[in-house]
Amino acid sequence: MTGAITSLRTWKRPPVLLKDPRWRWTILLGSAIYLVLAISSVEVNWFRVYEGLERGWKFIQGFLSPDFNSRWRDIQAGLVESLTMTLTSTAAGVLISVPIGIGAARNLAPAPVYMFCRSLITLSRSFQEIIIAILLVAMFGFGPFAGFLTLTFASIGFLSKLLAEDIEGCDSAQIEAIRATGAGWWQVVNYAVQSQVMPRLIGLSLYRLDINFRESSVIGIVGAGGVGATLNTAIDRYEYDSAGAILIIIIAIVLVVEYSSSYIRRWAQ
Amino acid sequence: MTEDTIWAFVADAPRQASDIGGRMLPPRWGYLNQLWQPLWDTLNIATLGTLIGVIIAIPVAFLAAGNTTPSRHFVRPMALLIIVTSRSINSLIWALLLVAIIGPGLLAGIVAIGLRSIGFVAKLLYEAIEEIDENQVEAVRATGASRVQVIDYAIIPQILPAFWGISVFRWDINIRESTILGLVGAGGLGLQLQSSLSTLAWNQVTVIFLVIVATVVVSEWVSAKVRRAVL
Amino acid sequence: MSRDVLNPLTHINISNGKKTVLELKSLSKTYKTGDRALTDISFSVPAGQVVGLIGPSGAGKSSLIRCINRLVEPSSGSIYLGETELTKLSGRALRQARRRIGMIFQEYALVERLTVMENVLSGRLGYVSGWRSFLRRYPQTDIDQAFGLLERVGLGDHYNKRADELSGGQRQRVGIARALEQNPELLLADEPTASLDPKTSRQIMRLIQGVCREMNLPAIINIHDVVLAQNFADRIIGLRAGQVVFDGPPSALSHKALTCIYGAEDWDQVQQSSESQNDEFLFSNAKVLELT
Incomplete structure (x- = not known):
């Protein structure tokens, strides 16, 4: 040929x-x-x-x-709401994700728990923040509380999935070694898994913090509080200089969060 | 956060939830027939938007990558600024702006998706460009190749798989995001969602949610399949 | 000229009055970091001569090779390729000069995701227009030559394989074909055998030596394996701390010369495989410059 x-x-x-x-x-x-x-x-x-x-x-x-002045009070209130939602929802999300993530790890959890946690994760991940926000606003009324719940719910899906994958990727030799000492399930998690997964968990939480801030500036559009609502109003009223100011602030905060979180992540690993 | 929340509503939430849940079921399946056109629009917003974003992102990525930028002190910061601006602003906000500027409709959605995609694609692409094997670049340069030829022969072959992976990944995300752009008037499924919500037609909302989830699942499957094929 | 004083033997015994292809005149390189890589290097290479450039790691071998085709910018001094002063060129003229110099790399530096043929044809990039190279539509003569070269390096059947499907030795053969596809007047090789096993290393060196003989092509081969250098080079240049400390025929590479290049070591073990030499006699033929 x-x-x-x-x-x-x-x-x-x-x-x-x-x-x-x-x-x-x-x-x-x-x-x-x-x-x-x-x-x-x-x-x-x-x-x-x-x-x-x-x-x-x-x-x-x-x-x-940009015009930072004429709507400064609204912008300030929106920002405070956004930042509060970001921090509280990330914290709540991490707290709830840890047990769910452990439950969704095949090497640690029994089958029924595994199935339950996995379906919870799938449910949380298949709807995006905005849609969840719409539903929660309908249930809890306008305001940042609905936003907090939205971001928490979304964080759970994100963090638990990645955490579960990390735990499944853990060095099984270390787990076996701890098990061989006669340690109980709880001790295995505490000694063998926690030490391996901890740096990654910190990294993921910071990454999610970053995402939550970005999202918190959006869900206000459907009434879930935060700076998104202020932005929506400004654009509706064609106040482009105020809108510009809000966007610049959002970009600046995103940059600060991103750089500091990547810095902390490097430091944690 | 607490002071702006009306706690009576929160206390009322379980009843509200069961009420909405009751109204969402059973889904009004007949409504599905009115959703094919918006679904097609949503697909187009995502695909055309991704296309525009990718086409603009390619030169931006080359200008932003430390090893291909023509000037480190002027062009590179400019390119990075474009990337940061595009990335920090959610596509829904881009859509909000564009609907205000060029009016409601598919075009606003497409441009919004495109603008949001530039930063995402350009960032991942310029990171890929910075990670290439410089030996191959040096070897092609040593043959007397011009700048464009070096890019064509030494850089593009190395980043091509990453490029396809990133583009399809972004397309997948864009399908997700374009389903809701209609909420602010940028066309697609979100437009139906908005009108169903405003008329409190919760049984239609259920159908829309299900269509969105199905679309997202299918696009995720397609993107995973394509990515496996190119890598 | 100072080099004549330093080493008359090179020109009498090795160059045999052949035309000089490459000439370096007091070339120096200092990196931005302040590291002085090369100091006042002067020598010339006549047509067809294979030069083995040896020296410890960090002696500046790699910098020297890269200064010649200006992948690294020399700080001072001049380099002549034939009549062309390479150090003065820029832009298009530099690219046209580069295409006259073929280069072979340590880690092969093939574009791994392109086919073997594309890699060989990339040797013509300095000659063909942008659209031809973009569409991969090379002139028939270039394609003929590429097939011929692949045949010559023993890879006639592999032209449509992707470069990363080949073994190390095969890749280096493609690297050689790519360099020769340029129709170069000079061949540079930067540790061409460093990533290869001993047997393949010898095959590759034999191949380089062979094509240089056939095409009367001069080569500068930067190599850390002294035995390989002695076996396949016509002339050895020893570099230490950026300066030429030895320049002579391989047979003149005595223990004393090696000590001068690399520092003290039991050289008997290194040289076991090469022919026994009368060190004292040969040493007198090559001038060894002692470092202060």
Whole structure:
């Protein structure tokens, strides 16, 4: 086979991903058709967009010359709410996640507990924060308490899943060694698992803190308190300079949380 | 936090919950027929938005990566600023802004998803670029290749798997996020959710939730499948 | 010139009056960190000569090789490739000079996710236009040459394999083919055998030596294995702390010379495999510069 080809001495690059040309063409053609259909289904009111460009420009101006003053009280109240929700929900989330995470680890938990914890995790993870917030606002009324519950619920799914995976990834030799000393289940968790998982748990909690702050600035849009509500109001009233100020504050806090959490994580490991 | 909460509502919550739960069931299955079009829109918002985001993210990532940026003191901070701005603002907030600026509809949703995706994709991509094997770059440079050829031959082959993985991962997240963008008027399933919520049609809300969960599960499966194929 | 004073023998016995391909004139390199890598290096390499560059780790071997094709910027001094002054070039002119110098790397430095053929053809990058290289549509002559070279290095059938499917020795063969695909006037090799087992190392060195003979191609091979260097090089340059402390034929590499390059060690054990030498006699033929 190769002999024939080398004697011809031509060379074309072999396809990188899809080796079978039929598959390649089907997927290429399919994507092209999809793109045409998808783009044609987007109805755009170009006049409205054109009008909006001016407003967009105003927003950019507002972003560049933010107005921190005129709505400062609202912004401050929103921020305090957001930060409170972030901290309390992360703390509550971690506290509840630890037992659920242990329960969802196959190497530690008995089958029924494992199934129960896993389904709890799946439930928490399949709905995003906003949807949970809508339901909880309907039940608990407007305000940060619904937001706190939302973020706690979301944190549980996130933290328990990753924690369970960590525990399952633990060095089984260490667990066996502790078990061999005649330690009970609780002692095994305390000695063999905790020491291995602790740094990761700290890292995950900080990471979740970061996510919770970002989310806390959003769920206000559906009435769950925090700076999102303030932002929503500002945009509704076309107060782009105040909106710009809020966005800048959010970006700044996200940056601070992200950098300090990555710093602490490195320090913890 | 406590002072702004009306505790009467909290105390009332169990009754409210059972009330809403009662109204959510049984789901109004007939409503499903009205959801195919919004579902298609949601899919398009996520896919086209991802496409736009990825296309813009590629140059941004190359400008932000320490080993490919043309200038460390000017261009790189600019690129990092774009990434940070895009990443810190949730797509729902982007949608809120864009609906206010260019009006409600799919376009606002697509642009919102696109803007949010730039930072995510560019960040992971520039980290991948910074982790490449510099020996391969040096070897291609030693043949007398130009800057563009070095990128084409030494850098792109090394980051291509990461690139596909990141893009599909973001598409998966975007499907999730685009289901709710309609809440602020940016089209898709969220629009139906908003109208059902405002008319307190909880049995329709159930159907929408189920469609959202099904979509998310399918997209997660597709993305896991594709990622396994490219890596 | 000072180098003539330092070592007349090189030019009388080894170069045989052949045309000089590469000439280094008082080349120095100081890194930004203040580390002085090279000090006042001067020598020239005639066509077809295989030079083994030996010296302890950190002596500046790698910096020296990389200064020649300007992957590392020299701090002072000049380098001539034929008539071209390499140290003065930049941009396009530098790339056009680089394509005249083939380079072989320690860890092969193949682009692992590209095919063998693409790796070999990448040796033409300095010659072809951007769109040709992007579409992988190389001129037929380049492809013919690439097939020929793969045949020569013994990998005729592997052209469409991905580079990371090959063994270490095979990868280094592709690396050699890539360097030769440039139609270079000079070959640089940076520890080409460092990642290979002893047998493959010898095969690779024999291959490099062979192609250099066939093409009358000069080479500078940076190598830490003294025995390999002695067996396959025409000339040995010893580097210590960034300075040339030995320059002569492999046979002149006496215990005293090795001690001067590497410091004190029981060199009998190192040299067991090479032919027995009359150290005292050979030493007198090569000038060894003692460090202060």
